[in-house]
Amino acid sequence: MSRNTRLTILIFLSFLLLILNGCSYSPNITTVSQSDLATYNPKHFTNPVKEKRITNENDLIIQGIWYEMHGYYKKSNYFYNILYKKTGGIEYLFRELTTALYGGIISENVPKLEELVAQNPSNIQLKRLLISFYINQRNNEKAKKIGAEIVLQSGKAIDYELSASPYILSGDYDKAVDLLTVAYNKTYNEDILTKITVLLANYIGDVAEARNRLEKHRAIHQCSEKICGQLLEIYSKEQNVTALIGLYRDLYRKTAKEIYGVKLVEAYIYLKEFNKAIDFLQQEYSNDELLYEVFLAKQDYDNALIIAEKLYFKEQTPRWLAESAMALYEKSRDKYDKDMLNRVVNKFEKALSEGVTDSVYLNYYGYTLIDKDIDVKKGIEIVKDALKAQPNNSYYLDSLAWGYYKLHNCKEAYKEMKKVVDMEGLDEEDIAQHWNAIKECNQVK
Numbered sequence: 001m002s003r004n005t006r007l008t009i010l011i012f013l014s015f016l017l018l019i020l021n022g023c024s025y026s027p028n029i030t031t032v033s034q035s036d037l038a039t040y041n042p043k044h045f046t047n048p049v050k051e052k053r054i055t056n057e058n059d060l061i062i063q064g065i066w067y068e069m070h071g072y073y074k075k076s077n078y079f080y081n082i083l084y085k086k087t088g089g090i091e092y093l094f095r096e097l098t099t100a101l102y103g104g105i106i107s108e109n110v111p112k113l114e115e116l117v118a119q120n121p122s123n124i125q126l127k128r129l130l131i132s133f134y135i136n137q138r139n140n141e142k143a144k145k146i147g148a149e150i151v152l153q154s155g156k157a158i159d160y161e162l163s164a165s166p167y168i169l170s171g172d173y174d175k176a177v178d179l180l181t182v183a184y185n186k187t188y189n190e191d192i193l194t195k196i197t198v199l200l201a202n203y204i205g206d207v208a209e210a211r212n213r214l215e216k217h218r219a220i221h222q223c224s225e226k227i228c229g230q231l232l233e234i235y236s237k238e239q240n241v242t243a244l245i246g247l248y249r250d251l252y253r254k255t256a257k258e259i260y261g262v263k264l265v266e267a268y269i270y271l272k273e274f275n276k277a278i279d280f281l282q283q284e285y286s287n288d289e290l291l292y293e294v295f296l297a298k299q300d301y302d303n304a305l306i307i308a309e310k311l312y313f314k315e316q317t318p319r320w321l322a323e324s325a326m327a328l329y330e331k332s333r334d335k336y337d338k339d340m341l342n343r344v345v346n347k348f349e350k351a352l353s354e355g356v357t358d359s360v361y362l363n364y365y366g367y368t369l370i371d372k373d374i375d376v377k378k379g380i381e382i383v384k385d386a387l388k389a390q391p392n393n394s395y396y397l398d399s400l401a402w403g404y405y406k407l408h409n410c411k412e413a414y415k416e417m418k419k420v421v422d423m424e425g426l427d428e429e430d431i432a433q434h435w436n437a438i439k440e441c442n443q444v445k
Contacts, residue, residue, distance in 0.1 A: 057083065064095065073103030084109065090116075094129070101132055117146075124154050131162060140166040151179070157186040164195075173203045190226050193217055197230055207234060223250045241267050252285065261285040265294065274298040292323070301331030318354035321347055322361040329368065341372055359396070362386035367399040376406045394423045402434055410441035 064079035077099035084092035093109055100107035110133050117126045127150050134143035147163030160183035167176035177199050184192040193213065200210035214231050223231075228247050235243040248264035251257070265285075268277035274294055281291045288307055295304035305327035312320035325347035332340045348365040356362075363386040369379030380403035387396045398420045404413035417438045426432045 057086070060086075064099075068095070068099055073099045074105060077103055077105055077107075081109075097129060097133070101129075101136060104136075106137075107133070121149075122153070124150055124159070127153075128159070128162065131166075135162075135165045135169065138169060140170040144170075151182075157183040157189070157192070160186075161192055161195075168199070173199050177204070188217070188221060190217075190224060194226060194230065201234065210234065223247065223254065225251065225255065241270055245271075249280075258285075258287075261287065262290065265290050269294060269297045272297075274300075296327075299330075301327045305331055318351040318356045319358070319361075321351040321354065322356050322358070322365075325351065326361075326364055336372065341368075341374065344368065345374065359386040359389040359393070363393075363396045363399055367402070370399060370403040370406055373406065376403055379403055380407075392423075394420045398431060398434060401438060405434070405438050405441060408441070410438065413438045414442045 060079050060083050064076050064083065067073070067076035067079070077096055080092050080096040080099055083089065084096050093112060096109055097107055097113055099105075100109075110130075113126065113130050113133070117123070117130050120126055127146050131143050131146045131150065134140075134146065143166035144163075147159075147166060150159045151163050153159075160179045164176040164179035164183070167173070167179065177196055180192055180196045180199075183189070184196060197210040197214055200206045200213070211231065211234050214227055214234075217227055218231070228251050232244065232247055235247065245264060245267045248260045248267060252260035252264055261280075261284075264280060265277045265287075268274065268280070274297060277294045278291065278298075281287055281294065288311055292304055292307040292311070295301070295307060305324055308320050308324035308327050311317070312324060325344045328340065328347065329335070329344045334340070345368075348361070348368075351361065352365075362382050366379040366382035366386060369375045369382065380400065383396060383399045383403060387393065387400065390396060397416050401413045401416035401420065404410075404416065417435055420431060421435055424431055426435060
């Protein structure tokens with residue numbers, strides 16, 4: 001087959017690995033139509049290990065191409081290597097070297113590439129290919145030397161980024177940051193900035209500089225998820241909730257992703273900026289469940305009750321019936337108001353009948369029945385059900401102890417209350433009051 005015929009059917013894909021490393025070399029090539037490629041199927045290909053080598057160059061080319069297009073770089077490399085050995089064609093050498101890089105193969109043709117670089121010192125593409133091999137082989141000194149040549153010749157951002165790699169691998173992080181900074185200043189590429197800030201924060205230990213670079217980029221180019229994600233990590237570790245609020249707000253407005261809206265509200269609640277959380281939920285992010293939590297945190301039980309009843313009507317989920325019962329009780333000034341207590345009991349009874357089993361609701365209802373002398377024995381049984389889920393919960397044990405106290409079972413009351421005091425101490429007012437009453441009941445001095 002003539003060389004011209006060979007070139008008319010040879011397809012060379014772009015140097016994918018070099019692009020990923022910031023390079024963009026591709027030789028002068030011609031292509032073969034997809035219809036020609038489509039006539040080939042792997043099941044018709046020879047096995048490169050078990051069968052004799054194909055002598056038809058056209059078949060070798062097509063198989064090398066097909067495997068490379070589908071990501072089977074080791075198989076593709078096998079065919080390109082045969083083609084180079086059979087013909088000496090430089091185009092096959094390039095493809096063999098490229099697929100070797102992408103397939104993680106140690107190419108036997110690297111010395112030939114070195115020879116070509118020496119013969120063509122102005123050919124940056126060849127040098128980019130060679131430095132990639134040096135980087136993969138951890139031959140850092142050679143990679144540094146050729147990288148310095150490349151940046152002087154091209155001055156392109158991609159070459160500064162590529163030339164930083166051997167310095168990263170050898171632990172010279174300051175030099176790597178210097179090279180990457182030049183690359184970033186030429187392009188403002190976020191991937192390059194990410195490399196810089198990871199090196200600064202995690203390897204050099206200069207978190208402040210990493211934060212400053214990210215914030216500068218954010219101020220000029222706005223906040224992408226990638227850049228703000230790094231800032232989120234930094235501010236989270238620093239527990240800088242005020243800074244986190246700004247990031248979550250920007251990210252939510254940019255992406256409309258629920259996770260950022262939730263995190264923003266949580267941050268507002270942490271700082272007790274309840275009105276800001278409410279404004280956000282009412283104007284920008286509609287989430288009634290989260291709005292309910294904000295009203296609870298604010299102790300605005302009137303509005304919490306309205307939201308809980310709205311959600312129960314909308315979803316018919318018994319959880320919201322239980323929540324509305326708690327909000328109704330908490331909003332009442334007179335905790336012994338009979339009408340209010342009847343409504344609370346009715347809500348809880350309906351919630352239980354509809355399937356509420358969460359221990360939090362069981363304990364709340366059980367304690368209400370006990371503390372308000374509505375039905376102490378029933379309250380104890382409900383609290384015991386809550387304790388089945390969380391047997392060491394001090395609040396539940398306190399409810400049980402108080403139930404026994406109400407029944408004048410002072411010995412059992414003391415036994416359970418002692419567990420609570422041992423766990424929690426006496427700083428909490430309700431625990432101290434219960435403990436003193438139960439001790440007096442037992443005449444314990």
